[in-house]
Amino acid sequence: xxxxxxARKRAFQILFEADQRDSAVTAVxxxxxxxxRTDERQxxxxxxxxxxxxxxxxxxxxxxxxxxxxxxxxxxxxxPSVDRNLLRLxxxxxxxxxxxxxxVVIDEAVQLAKEFSxxxxxxxxxxxxxxxxxxxxxxxxV
Numbered sequence: 254x255x256x257x258x259x260a261r262k263r264a265f266q267i268l269f270e271a272d273q274r275d276s277a278v279t280a281v282x283x284x285x286x287x288x289x290r291t292d293e294r295q296x297x298x299x300x301x302x303x304x305x306x307x308x309x310x311x312x313x314x315x316x317x318x319x320x321x322x323x324x325x326x327x328x329x330x331x332x333p334s335v336d337r338n339l340l341r342l343x344x345x346x347x348x349x350x351x352x353x354x355x356x357v358v359i360d361e362a363v364q365l366a367k368e369f370s371x372x373x374x375x376x377x378x379x380x381x382x383x384x385x386x387x388x389x390x391x392x393x394x395v
Contacts, residue, residue: 257353260301261342261361265369267306268338278313282306309345316344319392323384335370336377343382348392355386 267285271278282303289295309316320340321329329337343362346353359382366374385392 256299257301258361258364260299260305261346262365263298263302264305264309265338265342265365267302268309268342269334272334272338278306278310305342305346305350308349309341312345312349313341316341316348319344319348319385320381323388324381333370333374336366336374339365339370339374339378340381343378344385347382347385348389355389359383359386 263285267281268278270276271281274281282298285295286298286303289297317329320337324332324340332340339362343358346358347355350358359379362382363375363379366378370378
């Protein structure tokens with residue numbers, strides 16, 4: 254697995270854990286970093302993982318607003334937690350990380366959905382991130 258793919262997977266796991274614990278993603282990130290430093294069995298948290306988690310944390314309200322606006326027929330609370338957090342991560346990377354091709358961001362999110370979520374999730378994640386990609390030039394990067 255490529256380094257950035259691993260970073261995305263770990264960032265997703267941190268976002269998911271924070272969502273499940275109802276904790277701040279930055280607090281969970283700090284826990285992961287601390288565990289990696291004190292337990293040699295834990296792999297270190299890479300720079301790109303930190304960049305993704307911290308970037309999401311900085312824009313979390315706007316990202317949730319975008320997902321809620323364009324997820325037709327779904328509220329954030331009704332979405333499976335896995336999908337919600339994959340969309341959060343994908344939306345952040347799609348809109349705020351200009352050095353990553355949009356197609357790569359969407360494909361990676363879809364692959365994670367295939368690995369961690371329901372049979373319908375890859376299509377849902379692909380469709381919503383595809384819509385955000387189309388709207389990207391008009392979306393405010395607040």
